[in-house]
Amino acid sequence: MRSQRYAVVVGCGRLGARLANHLSRDGDSVVAIDTGESAFDKLSPDFSGFRLQGDATLMAVLREARLDKADILVATTREDNVNLMVAQVAREIFGVQRVLARLFDPKREAAYERLGIETICPTTLASEAFLRAIEGPFGSRKEGRS
Amino acid sequence: MKVLIAGGGKTLYFLCRSFAAKGYEVVVVNRDRGECGQLARELRATVVCGDGSDASVLADAGARSADVVLAITPNDQDNLVICQLASLLYDVPRTVALANDPDNAEVFQRLGVTSFSTTQVVGNMIQQRAALEQITNLLPVGEGRVLVTELVLDSSSPVVGRRLADATLPVDALVAVVIRGSEAIVPKGGSILEDGDRVVLVTLPEHHGDALRTLTGERG
Structure with a gap:
């Protein structure tokens, strides 16, 4: 079994909560951060990590999350700019090794690649998946069933 | 000198007025349609309605030929991204971000973006x-x-x-x-x-x- 990692998930929406649940179930130590208390309702009953209510663009909140000890940070709030700011702060100021940000805007994704920020863009992913499905029926079937 | 300012409120209004009086070419980017209309009527400035952290809005506002970009919205994350996009995508030589949270003034500097905090400036003066x-x-x-x-x-x-x-x-x-x-x-x-x-x-x-x-x- 691999050693336990410390992961901070910013934004506890559908994606953030899903990731937090997964990582926690896999044995990682997880802190989920969201501005709204009710967001944590989406965490599963067996989620064994911490819930931290607060605004992740404030340094105080990130310090409270012990970001300096984190191995992983995933920024999944619905605001691209929050994700970009939190990701950069995590990498440059808290020295987190693995930093990922969700970005809806593909143009922003291209720009921040140049700054070395690793991003995942649902818009790009979905459009690629759609195009594959349109172009090749066999390829798409394999993708969908895997 | 061409100055592009993203933000709103009284600070933006008076900054624009003083820049326009100095003969600068001023472009305002503001998300609120109503406020845009009002600014366009009251200022000698081009007003672009949209999100300044959207690359195509920056392009429409003429970021490519801007000498300075000022980001003074109430959201620090937007100010950071506006400045970074302006310099990354449009090679704007000078960008300045307002740090609403004084802690972020240092954060922005460390991320390579020039910033200022009104709270800090006023606080220092009183001290x-x-x-x-x-x-x-x-x-x-x-x-x-x-x-x-x-x-x-x-x-x-x-x-x-x-x-x-x-x-x-x-x-x-x-x-x-x-x-x-x-x-x-x-x-x-x-x-x-x-x-x-x-x-x-x-x-x-x-x-x-x-x-x-x-x-x-x-x-x-």
């Missing part, structure tokens, strides 16, 4: 309790590591009528220029300071208060 009314200008330079202050000496000042060398200024404080009437003098140790002199003082922040007290006599 430097000495003779606020005699200070006519205060300019932090080098990310606030150096302060350039312009102040007026009046008859109550203990250094008036004395040689500059005898004014026991703290270390790391320098009287760079004395403006007397229409004349600007670079003083030497033997220069005599006079009532009504406008003094340009360069200090490190740690010794700023002491230096001001030495020159104005204020106990603070």
Whole structure:
């Protein structure tokens, strides 16, 4: 079994909560951060990590999350700019090794690649998946069933 | 000089007005349609309605030919991204972000974006309790590591009528220029300071208060 990692998930929406649940179930130590208390309702009953209510663009909140000890940070709030700011702060100021940000805007994704920020863009992913499905029926079937 | 400002409210309005008065070409980017209409009516500026952190809105606002981009929205994350996109995508030579949270002023600097915090600037001024009314200008330079202050000496000042060398200024404080009437003098140790002199003082922040007290006599 691999050693336990410390992961901070910013934004506890559908994606953030899903990731937090997964990582926690896999044995990682997880802190989920969201501005709204009710967001944590989406965490599963067996989620064994911490819930931290607060605004992740404030340094105080990130310090409270012990970001300096984190191995992983995933920024999944619905605001691209929050994700970009939190990701950069995590990498440059808290020295987190693995930093990922969700970005809806593909143009922003291209720009921040140049700054070395690793991003995942649902818009790009979905459009690629759609195009594959349109172009090749066999390829798409394999993708969908895997 | 072409200045692109993203934000809204009174700060933006008065900044634009003063830039326009200086003859700068001003472009405003604001998300609120209603406020855009009002700004367009009241200002001599091009107003673009949209999200300044959207690359295509920046392009529409002419970021490519802008000399300066100022991001002064109430959201720090937006200000950071606006400045970064402007310099990454459109090679804008100077960008400045407002840090609403004073902690973020340092954060932005470390991420390579020039920033300022109104809270810090005002807070510093109040902390430097000495003779606020005699200070006519205060300019932090080098990310606030150096302060350039312009102040007026009046008859109550203990250094008036004395040689500059005898004014026991703290270390790391320098009287760079004395403006007397229409004349600007670079003083030497033997220069005599006079009532009504406008003094340009360069200090490190740690010794700023002491230096001001030495020159104005204020106990603070």
